[in-house]
Amino acid sequence: MTDGRVTAAVLVIGDEILSGRTRDTNSQYIAHFLLQIGVETREIRVTPDVEEEIVAALNALRARYDYVFTTGGIGPTHDDITADAVAKAFGVGISEDPRAIALLLEWIRPEDLNEARRRMARIPHGAELVANPLSKAPGFWIGNVIVMAGVPAVMQVMLDDVAPKLVRGATILSETIDVRGLPEGAYAAGLAEIAKAFPQLSIGSYPSLRDGKFYNQIILRGRDAGVLAAAAEQTRTMLGRLG
Amino acid sequence: MTDGRVTAAVLVIGDEILSGRTRDTNSQYIAHFLLQIGVETREIRVTPDVEEEIVAALNALRARYDYVFTTGGIGPTHDDITADAVAKAFGVGISEDPRAIALLLEWIRPEDLNEARRRMARIPHGAELVANPLSKAPGFWIGNVIVMAGVPAVMQVMLDDVAPKLVRGATILSETIDVRGLPEGAYAAGLAEIAKAFPQLSIGSYPSLRDGKFYNQIILRGRDAGVLAAAAEQTRTMLGRLG
Numbered sequence: 001m002t003d004g005r006v007t008a009a010v011l012v013i014g015d016e017i018l019s020g021r022t023r024d025t026n027s028q029y030i031a032h033f034l035l036q037i038g039v040e041t042r043e044i045r046v047t048p049d050v051e052e053e054i055v056a057a058l059n060a061l062r063a064r065y066d067y068v069f070t071t072g073g074i075g076p077t078h079d080d081i082t083a084d085a086v087a088k089a090f091g092v093g094i095s096e097d098p099r100a101i102a103l104l105l106e107w108i109r110p111e112d113l114n115e116a117r118r119r120m121a122r123i124p125h126g127a128e129l130v131a132n133p134l135s136k137a138p139g140f141w142i143g144n145v146i147v148m149a150g151v152p153a154v155m156q157v158m159l160d161d162v163a164p165k166l167v168r169g170a171t172i173l174s175e176t177i178d179v180r181g182l183p184e185g186a187y188a189a190g191l192a193e194i195a196k197a198f199p200q201l202s203i204g205s206y207p208s209l210r211d212g213k214f215y216n217q218i219i220l221r222g223r224d225a226g227v228l229a230a231a232a233e234q235t236r237t238m239l240g241r242l243g
Numbered sequence: 244m245t246d247g248r249v250t251a252a253v254l255v256i257g258d259e260i261l262s263g264r265t266r267d268t269n270s271q272y273i274a275h276f277l278l279q280i281g282v283e284t285r286e287i288r289v290t291p292d293v294e295e296e297i298v299a300a301l302n303a304l305r306a307r308y309d310y311v312f313t314t315g316g317i318g319p320t321h322d323d324i325t326a327d328a329v330a331k332a333f334g335v336g337i338s339e340d341p342r343a344i345a346l347l348l349e350w351i352r353p354e355d356l357n358e359a360r361r362r363m364a365r366i367p368h369g370a371e372l373v374a375n376p377l378s379k380a381p382g383f384w385i386g387n388v389i390v391m392a393g394v395p396a397v398m399q400v401m402l403d404d405v406a407p408k409l410v411r412g413a414t415i416l417s418e419t420i421d422v423r424g425l426p427e428g429a430y431a432a433g434l435a436e437i438a439k440a441f442p443q444l445s446i447g448s449y450p451s452l453r454d455g456k457f458y459n460q461i462i463l464r465g466r467d468a469g470v471l472a473a474a475a476e477q478t479r480t481m482l483g484r485l486g
Binding site: 025027031032033044045049076151153184188195203205207208209214 | 286
C-alpha cells in the first residue's frame with residue numbers, strides 16, 4: 001500500500017480448471033471488480049487440489065500483495081481442502097465454527113446436516129466469515145486472505161459482502177483508443193516514445209484477430225486524469241499523423 | 244517425467260489479463276490440448292508486463308515442470324518484453340535472428356521492416372523457432388520453455404507446430420457422471436470412500452448453478468481404463484442407492 005497503490009492476487013484452486021474442462025471466469029471477474037475500487041490485481045495463479053501446492057501458493061502470494069482472493073475448494077466433498085490448506089498456511093488451528101453451523105442450518109434441515117456438510121463449517125481459527133446469501137455456506141477472511149466459493153454466482157455475492165471492508169486505492173482511470181487501419185508495427189516507435197514520456201502511466205497495445213484481420217487497441221491507464229488525457233491526446237495525434 | 248507423467252505449466256503474460264479487460268482463453272485451450280496428448284497442466288500463472296516478474300515466474304516454473312508454455316508479449320510494441328525476459332531467465336544472449344527476419348519478410352515488405360517490427364525477430368540464442376503460418380512472426384522454444392503469441396488464433400497454430408515434437412505421457416482417460424437430483428452433501432461421504440479406494444485416480448465433484456439450482460458432476464480421471472471403469476461403476480451404484 002505504498003503511494004496509494006493497493007495490490008491483490010487471485011488464487012484459483014481446482015483440478016477442473018487445470019484439466020481445461022472448466023473455464024475459470026472468476027479471476028477475470030475479480031480483477032475487473034477490484035479495478036473499479038482501485039485495487040490492482042498483480043498476479044493470478046491456478047493450483048491443483050493438492051494441499052502443499054495450495055499452502056505454498058498462499059504463502060508466496062500473501063507475503064507479496066495486500067490481498068489474496070481464493071476461489072474454489074470449500075464445498076462438502078473430499079476434494080474440498082482449501083480451508084485446511086489456509087489454516088496450515090497461517091499455522092492456526094481449524095474446527096467447526098458455530099456461526100457457520102448456524103448459517104448452514106438456514107439452508108439445510110438439521111437431520112440432513114451430515115458429516116460431509118459439516119465440513120463446510122470448518123473455519124480456521126481467527127477468521128471472519130464472509131456471507132453467502134445465495135446458499136449460506138460461508139467463505140472466510142483471515143489476515144489478508146479472502147476465501148470464496150468456486151461457483152461463480154456464489155463467489156460474486158461473497159465478493160459483494162467483502163467489498164465494503166477492503167482498503168481502496170486511488171481510482172485507476174483508463175483511456176481506450178481504437179486504432180483504425182494501422183498495424184502495430186507502424187505505430188510502435190511513436191507509442192514507445194509516449195510511454196517513455198509518461199512513465200507514471202501503463203500503456204499497452206493489444207492486437208486481436210477477427211475474420212483474418214488484425215485490430216489493435218491502445219490502452220492507457222493511470223491515476224491522474226490530466227496526465228492521462230495529455231498522453232491520450234498525444235497518442236491520437238501520433239496515430240493521426242501516421243494514418 | 245517420472246512414471247509416465249509429463250507435466251506442464253502455462254504462463255500468461257500481460258497487463259490486459261490482470262486488468263480484467265481481456266479474458267484469457269489461451270490457458271484453457273492449452274490445458275485441454277495438452278491433456279489430449281497425455282501432458283498434465285499442473286499450474287497456470289498470469290504475470291504483468293514487468294521483466295523481473297516474468298523472469299522469476301519462468302525460473303520457478305521451468306524448474307518444476309517438464310514444459311512451460313508462455314503466451315503474450317512477443318509483438319512489436321514497447322510492452323512486448325517476453326523474448327528479453329526469457330533470454331534473461333536462461334542467462335543467454337538475444338539478438339536478431341536471420342531465420343526470423345526471413346519469415347517476417349514473407350509477411351512484411353522490406354521497406355516496412357522498421358525497427359519496431361525487427362523486434363519480433365529478436366530470439367534468445369540457442370532457441371528453435373516455432374512456426375506461425377498465420378502471420379509469420381515466429382514463436383520460439385528454448386530448453387523446456389515454449390514461447391507463443393497472445394492472440395488466440397496465432398497461439399493455436401503455434402501449438403500445432405510444437406505438438407508433434409513434445410514428449411507425450413500416457414493418455415489420461417476420464418469418466419463424467421452427471422448427478423441428477425442429489426446435492427453434493429448427500430454423496431460426499433460415499434464419494435470420499437471411493438476416492439480412498441482408488442488412490443491412483445483423481446476424483447472430483449463439481450457443482451454449478453443454473454437458474455438458481457445446483458447441478459453436480461463427478462469426474463474421474465486416470466490412466467488405467469479398467470480401474471477407471473471399476474471406480475465409475477462403484478460411483479454410479481453409490482449414487483443409485485442414494486437417489
